[in-house]
Amino acid sequence: MKKTAFIFALLVSLSVFAQVKDTEVIESENYSITIPNTWKTTNDDGIVNIFPTNQIGAITISEYHDLELPKTETKKFILALYNSAEDEKNIKSGSGKKGFTEYLYEYFDEKENLFWITKVFQKNKDLYIISINCQKKYWNGNYMKVFNETFDSFKIKK
Incomplete structure (x- = not known):
C-alpha cells in the first residue's frame, strides 16, 4: 500500500512539473513581455508585433517618448486609434505601477470582425x-487565455 501511494505521488509530481509552458521573454530597453516560444515577432520601426504562426491575431506594442499629450486628451486619442464613436466613459482609467496612469479600452470592430483590447x-x-x-471566431478558450496571459x-522597466 505504501509503495503504491509513493508511486502515485511521484507520478503526480512529475506530471505537474512536466506541464511547464515553453515561453521566452522579449526584452527591450524600456519593457519586457513573456510570449509563447512558438510565436513570431516583428519590429517595424519600433512597433513590435507578436503573433501565433497561424496569424489569427496579434499583440502590438508601441512606445513614445517626448510626446506632448495632455492626460485630458488621452481618452480621445485612444478612441481615435479605432475611429470609434464610443463615449470616453467606456475607457477605464486609474493609477498604475511606477507612477503611470493606466487606461483600458475594449472594442469590437464589426467591419473586420476583430476583438481589440x-x-x-x-x-x-x-x-x-x-x-x-484577435478574430472573433478564435476569441475563446485557449487562444483568449494565451493572448491575455501574454x-x-x-512590464515597464522604468
Whole structure:
C-alpha cells in the first residue's frame, strides 16, 4: 500500500512539473513581455508585433517618448486609434505601477470582425500602447487565455 501511494505521488509530481509552458521573454530597453516560444515577432520601426504562426491575431506594442499629450486628451486619442464613436466613459482609467496612469479600452470592430483590447500607460511625456487584436471566431478558450496571459505579462522597466 505504501509503495503504491509513493508511486502515485511521484507520478503526480512529475506530471505537474512536466506541464511547464515553453515561453521566452522579449526584452527591450524600456519593457519586457513573456510570449509563447512558438510565436513570431516583428519590429517595424519600433512597433513590435507578436503573433501565433497561424496569424489569427496579434499583440502590438508601441512606445513614445517626448510626446506632448495632455492626460485630458488621452481618452480621445485612444478612441481615435479605432475611429470609434464610443463615449470616453467606456475607457477605464486609474493609477498604475511606477507612477503611470493606466487606461483600458475594449472594442469590437464589426467591419473586420476583430476583438481589440488596448492598454495605454502614460507618465509625463512617455506613452506605451499595448493591444490585442484577435478574430472573433478564435476569441475563446485557449487562444483568449494565451493572448491575455501574454498581454498581462507586459512590464515597464522604468
